[in-house]
Amino acid sequence: MAVTPATGKPSSRDQKRAQFARYKEDVKERGKPFYPYAMFHDTVMSLVVVSVIVGLAVIWKWTAWAPHHSGLHQGILGPEYTEPADPGTTNFVPRPDWYFYFLFYLLRIFKWPESVFLGTVGVPTIALVLLLAVPFYDLRRERRLLHRPVAVVGAVLVVLSMATLTWKGATASEALASEVIADVPHWVKAEKLPPKAVPGAKLFAVAGCTACHTYLGVGSSNLGAPDLTSIGTRNLGIDFQVRHLKCPSCVNPGSPMPKFASLGDKRLNELAQFLEASKGKQ
């Protein structure tokens, strides 16, 4: 048996091995067979799980379909399906399934372009590595909660932050095209937009841009997308704006923004006019 020279106590590796040998002995002597004792409880729990799943399926169907006999109706648990996929529409607010909300909301915290990489890949990767490595930095034999304050505090913080991010993601406001377009006259006044920029402003309001970008406080900042209130001060040029809208990742490598080429050259040009004319509050 390896012994630490200073104290004469067995090394921690030997202590662990001895404890596991004791565990095996205790279970052999005092344990109870898996069948029927543990299996009974497992079976009860599994039946509960299946009942909950069936229950959710019934609630989904019943509240979505029953009122209007249409799967598009928003029930308690959401519609059974939304409109068919249409790559041409641009005013749809992208939303993942609820268990991705915590990752989704993380993207609002980090801003494009300096730190968005942290939200999309950086923080989730670090969290995953820390999670995988738990048994390798928590090396003590101690299992009682009151004797593991760091583990308990760490777990509570992780649960709280994930719950907060999920909740924030679930309640994040969505900019509806019908509400945003009412703000266009205000934009024209506040930013002193020239008449040739107005069609672009209207398009900007309804084409789904405000699902991720903000403009004079309207819209929701998502996926690290920048505020566009004074994008025109960067003087990027009409030509650049059109190329960027057609294929954001071609101009800005790694940009998560979808392509808007389906709007067509005329409308893209209008949007570019609006963006270039946006010089901030005048």
Next chain:
Amino acid sequence: MAVTTRRKPTRAEIRKERMQMAINYPLDWVEERSGLVGGIRYFLFRKVPSDTNWMQTLGSATLTAFLVQVITGVILAMYYKPTPGDAYGSIQNITDQVTLGWLVRGMHRWGASVFIILMFLHMGRVFLFGAYKYPRELNWIVGVLILVMGMMEGFTGYLLPWDQTAYWATVVGINLNGTAPIAGPWLAQFLRGGQEIGADTLTRFYSMHMLLIPGAIIGLITLHLYLVIRLGVTSPPWSKEAAGMERAAATNGNLRPGLTRPATRGSAGRDSD
């Protein structure tokens, strides 16, 4: 054996013996050629600590949720058509026309959420019990990998209904993968199967969702269970009779019967401590 009795066996005795032979023969046949019967017997009658607790049913509950996903997924695959032209219609057909199709799809849709929640709860239980410590470190890693695979199932399955929610969430999701350094653009290209999200993306997601990732999950679950059976289940850390604790502490009296300890036989093995 009935042969040792002196009198002639009665008809009932002969019938009983034949019945036993009829049952035992195939079992012995399988056992002799595979050892499977012994394996199942070992699995069922292996000892677990007598103080195991309701929280320790979360692992098998997660397995049940996964099996629900497998069964409902197989049924859905019989009706679902993974092309941009047909996918949405086939989902409408399953939901509105096929007998109990709404139930199967609803169970698959919400079973996914239940599966994810149970994985997190199970992981929380293992963390609180300190059950990831020596010698179960490897099983923690396998478990985290199953969690990641489960989330990937959620991501790939979300596109399949080919409705607006599915399409736009996937557009953004793929673009987000693309922001990763070095591998990002390649990963986004691989997921899309081209420059645009279309027919190739849908079949790609379908293949990953029902072949690649579930296959990996089944392999990982097998390994996970093998390790659970090999290493055993941990006692709750606060238990006064936790298996493996130092001997001096274990002699504390006043043992509370645990879930798997029948009250009548509760103190049977204690004198030997």
